[in-house]
Amino acid sequence: MAREKLDDKIKRGKAIIRLLRKHYPGARTSLSHETVHQLMVATILSAQCTDERVNMVTPPLFAKYRSIESFADADLDELARDIFTTGFHNSKAKSIRNSARALLEQHGGEVPRTLDELTKLPGVGRKTASVILGNAWGIAEGIVVDTHVGRLSRRLGFTTEKNPIKVEQDLMKIIPRKDWIDLSHMLILHGRSLCPARRPDCASCFLSKLCPSSR
Template sequence: MDEKWRALRILRLLREAYPEVRGTALRFRTPLELLIATILSAQCTDERVNEVTEELFRRYRTAEDFAGADLGELEEAVRPTGFYRSKARRIKEVCRVLVEEYGSEVPRSMEELVKLPGVARKTANIVLANAYGIVEGIAVDTHVMRLSHRLGLSKEKNRDKIERDLMGLIPREDWFDFNYLLIEHGRRVCKARRPLCEDCILRDLCPSAQEFLQRFKAKP
């Protein structure tokens, strides 16, 4: 089966299954808020991040606010998202650079975004596509990585290489939709520990389905 045809078939089925999906589930009003929320989303659910940022963004509104925040207070504010010490330090450092080098504005290009401390292509893709409507690639998070492997869309382990494989299979105008449809399917059906293959609309297109169906067949 032609891999591009199979990828487009996957895209069509996911669109039919999740017509409501339109980008990130992270709540934000400004590019800065999305950048902060994306940093906090590492190893944390979007739902938990949204709970935290509701109060966080009332307390800290600008890059200057975050850059000048007391580290201990910021750590406590983001504690529920996990890894709070490293996240608080990164937020302060990123915002310091924004203030000193970018006039407190979040850059609008991949080249400039990945220059920020700790910001890789995944975070940059999320910010560019959702805050600015600029689609430069596909944000490879844990869901996208897992589904790319299970669906046989990429054998790579490196996120940037997985992204290149996906970009080669899907037309550019569909990158944004494909990105967030994969994430939604990963959350609802193709779960990390026990994928719900028996209920999966992609089962006939997935090279991993039979293996998982057999593995969990005898288990409750």
């Protein structure tokens, strides 16, 4: 079977985006937060953890640590206990405290607005940086590729890559920039509902006709 041409992938991508928009209108992050810095903390906590669990931890966390300064001054062991149930608590505690310190020492207490500056913050990688840019300011420098976006991009035939950066590069060729932010939100919602890692429900999926993995 011949490999699908890029032009055909782009057309299929448009059709898929259209259907996703219809089924997931107003898709947005499900990470609860009030400020951009809180979004940053919640996103750091979301690594290898469900958003649902992050949202159980953050309300009391943000009630206790009310400012960037408060996180910067936090006792590491105590902070680790406060976020314990999200997993990776020791490394996440370091990331949260040290990134807060970096914001105060190098960015005047503001969260920077470029991928380059964000990814230099301790504990903030490319995916976390893109989440912040997209959700806080609607900036699409890149595409958020998390476990869901990677999996669905492969199932939908947009890429064969496993490395998130390579997946992102393939998506950027196929999807128009104006759709980058919404695409990730919608693929994540779709991944949680109909297209999870284990038992995708192709029978009831509205994308099945456009999906090469559908059975």
